[in-house]
Amino acid sequence: MSSAFSAINTIQPLHRTIDNPSVSPFLGSTHKLRSFPACNRAPSASSIRRQFSVVAVSDVVKQQKTKSGSSLSNLLITKEEGLELYEDMVLGRSFEDMCAQMYYRGKMFGFVHLYNGQEAVSTGFIKLLTKEDCIVSTYRDHVHALSKGVPARQVMSELFGKTTGCCRGQGGSMHMFSEEYNVLGGFAFIGEGIPVSTGAAFTSKYRREVLKEANSDQVTLAFFGDGTCNNGQFFECLNMAALWKLPIVFVVENNLWAIGMSHLRATSDPEIWKKGPAFGMPGVHIDGMDVLKVREVAKEAVERARRGEGPTLIECETYRFRGHSLADPDELRDPAEKAHYATRDPIAALKKYMIENKLVNEAELKAIDKKIDEVVEDAVEFADASPHPARSQLLENVFADPKGFGIGPDGRYRCEDPKFTEGTAHV
Amino acid sequence: MERDARVCVIGEDVGHYGGSYKVTKDLANKYGDLRVLDTPIAENSFTGMAIGAAMTGLRPIIEGMNMGFLLLAFNQISNNCGMLHYTSGGQFTIPVVIRGPGGVGRQLGAEHSQRLESYFQSIPGIQMVACSTPYNAKGLMKAAIRSENPVILFEHVLLYNLKERIPDEEYVLNLEEAEMVRPGEHITILTYSRMRYHVMQAAKTLVNKGYDPEVIDIRSLKPFDLHTIGNSVKKTHRVLIVEECMRTGGIGASLTTAINENFHDYLDAPVVCLSSQDVPTPYAGTLEEWTVVQPTQIVTAVEQLCH
Numbered sequence: 231m232s233s234a235f236s237a238i239n240t241i242q243p244l245h246r247t248i249d250n251p252s253v254s255p256f257l258g259s260t261h262k263l264r265s266f267p268a269c270n271r272a273p274s275a276s277s278i279r280r281q282f283s284v285v286a287v288s289d290v291v292k293q294q295k296t297k298s299g300s301s302l303s304n305l306l307i308t309k310e311e312g313l314e315l316y317e318d319m320v321l322g323r324s325f326e327d328m329c330a331q332m333y334y335r336g337k338m339f340g341f342v343h344l345y346n347g348q349e350a351v352s353t354g355f356i357k358l359l360t361k362e363d364c365i366v367s368t369y370r371d372h373v374h375a376l377s378k379g380v381p382a383r384q385v386m387s388e389l390f391g392k393t394t395g396c397c398r399g400q401g402g403s404m405h406m407f408s409e410e411y412n413v414l415g416g417f418a419f420i421g422e423g424i425p426v427s428t429g430a431a432f433t434s435k436y437r438r439e440v441l442k443e444a445n446s447d448q449v450t451l452a453f454f455g456d457g458t459c460n461n462g463q464f465f466e467c468l469n470m471a472a473l474w475k476l477p478i479v480f481v482v483e484n485n486l487w488a489i490g491m492s493h494l495r496a497t498s499d500p501e502i503w504k505k506g507p508a509f510g511m512p513g514v515h516i517d518g519m520d521v522l523k524v525r526e527v528a529k530e531a532v533e534r535a536r537r538g539e540g541p542t543l544i545e546c547e548t549y550r551f552r553g554h555s556l557a558d559p560d561e562l563r564d565p566a567e568k569a570h571y572a573t574r575d576p577i578a579a580l581k582k583y584m585i586e587n588k589l590v591n592e593a594e595l596k597a598i599d600k601k602i603d604e605v606v607e608d609a610v611e612f613a614d615a616s617p618h619p620a621r622s623q624l625l626e627n628v629f630a631d632p633k634g635f636g637i638g639p640d641g642r643y644r645c646e647d648p649k650f651t652e653g654t655a656h657v
Numbered sequence: 658m659e660r661d662a663r664v665c666v667i668g669e670d671v672g673h674y675g676g677s678y679k680v681t682k683d684l685a686n687k688y689g690d691l692r693v694l695d696t697p698i699a700e701n702s703f704t705g706m707a708i709g710a711a712m713t714g715l716r717p718i719i720e721g722m723n724m725g726f727l728l729l730a731f732n733q734i735s736n737n738c739g740m741l742h743y744t745s746g747g748q749f750t751i752p753v754v755i756r757g758p759g760g761v762g763r764q765l766g767a768e769h770s771q772r773l774e775s776y777f778q779s780i781p782g783i784q785m786v787a788c789s790t791p792y793n794a795k796g797l798m799k800a801a802i803r804s805e806n807p808v809i810l811f812e813h814v815l816l817y818n819l820k821e822r823i824p825d826e827e828y829v830l831n832l833e834e835a836e837m838v839r840p841g842e843h844i845t846i847l848t849y850s851r852m853r854y855h856v857m858q859a860a861k862t863l864v865n866k867g868y869d870p871e872v873i874d875i876r877s878l879k880p881f882d883l884h885t886i887g888n889s890v891k892k893t894h895r896v897l898i899v900e901e902c903m904r905t906g907g908i909g910a911s912l913t914t915a916i917n918e919n920f921h922d923y924l925d926a927p928v929v930c931l932s933s934q935d936v937p938t939p940y941a942g943t944l945e946e947w948t949v950v951q952p953t954q955i956v957t958a959v960e961q962l963c964h
Binding site: 364366395396397398399400401402405407408409414415416417418419422424425426427428429430431432433434435436437439440441462463466467469470473626627628629630631633634635636637638639640641643644 | 662663665689691692696697699701702703704705706707708709710711712713714715732733736737741742743744745746747748749750751752781782784804805806832833834877879880881882883884885887919920
């Protein structure tokens, strides 16, 4: 089975797919503005020396599928896997839809960024990980946390700002953390999670090489968007990760828009996957609306990292069906573009694949839909019934060691005073 | 580093070069290139990387080659280092130590002569300490490494050449305590880092003139040791703060407020704060000298306060 990362010495440009209309090309609503690079450009000497290829993986996967026909043993997934993927994507979608409802009903506040439409990326990648593997995300992190295993109840409570939330109500929509499931955040500023993910990967390597823990092979996934790829932290971390061969996979969720800024208006070379080889790692572009394609590539990249061969940059072409956040009027995006991507809904695509290939029947999928509805309803009820944080919680987690609040005038540490946490904010 | 294999050093030129001020000399030979990590020049990212490593179980020490370079890491220090323990609801700890030389040196120019303690002091969730002698440098460093909180340890470019006899046995100092340098009766002089030496020089002159200053090296810039400071104020009733950071929004400004709030009943005179001028440190030697507080200014201030 040919690997997407087989060592061919030419960089195969993406636009090759234009010849093959059945494969999804790299589209955006400003398709007309994109200039086509010269097809006959000979690869430079340095690119020949490089060992990795950059392939339009959608091609590779499609070829494999048509070659093998549709016999059950050659399908990309088993029935169990298919159901797992379907359930995870439906959970993501239903949860986010419920968030929108709850927001407009005044149960959650502030900035809420929903993930509708991008479920294939989260499910495709995160369902391949173990519990010890780490993920780092941005403010659009509810579904990443859910895919990694954080219970819907905890996420919903966190959004409602209750003490039973995964971060005790102190983080909110943009700061989902879970020590148990190794979700390292949830960051509001774009790009600031990428160094943190690089650090988690560094720990994995350190554990193996310095602490001599032979089975330390945890992989870290860093999720971020197209806007982040113009940020310094992105480039600095690509450099360090490739330099030290850290076990990390950089996943770009290119949904073409950074609030109202089109990716093509912000980026000199909009093909983000190309930035990987510039730093010495494979760069791959995939169709992020197709969970099976995502999964195939993700498997390779995660295993590559686990073997200690270093990082990979994967650009997923995806789309968010809703605005940037619930406060975004979403006026700039062309309705035709939205309609186009709506036809590529990842959940509908997986459903179609599984039914056409006779993996499941409608009734089984409907049962999952119903189950997820109940899970989400239960999460809302749980969150509603949970208590708001008490005033005493205000100062509790400022320091891991509360001696950091210092020594008071009476010579005792402030934290030794039992009434300390009920004090006024200036303490 | 010997006691705990999770302790590692991350910074520019800390490994093979031994540190730009030789603080990490020979450590890479002893502990290897991964434990004493030479990073590319990317402060924001390697600080963030150290924070991610701390969240996942390591105990990194981040070196800013000059503290001023950590301005580039402000994003990570403020947003992640200080805040993540809180926003994660206490799930992740960030036991990092951020250290490096700062302060006004000998004609290093404005950008290499910065005092960042005032910039960092508002960040919730971090502790700041400033060392001033070989003895307290070692003790505070050990305490900072062992602390579960993120600690910023401010060293001073001009203090690396100090020599002092220190105990062979292991000792760890208290991060939150101030140090009594010279007990006295007439006036409390609060200082930290290099200004301690200017104060002690002024103290010699003052003693000859018949004054008895009490000198306290506050060491803990955040939080303040209000016990040691308070006891001193209750005794002398007069406070002079001598610091190297800027006048506006500096450590002295916060300390003045803290003293006024807690001990105003005990003050016989308003708190006086001597800080550096609010200028980018000039290159010219004479101008640079006038930027920071000199011993003669300290003597004059004490004389004025004690009347």
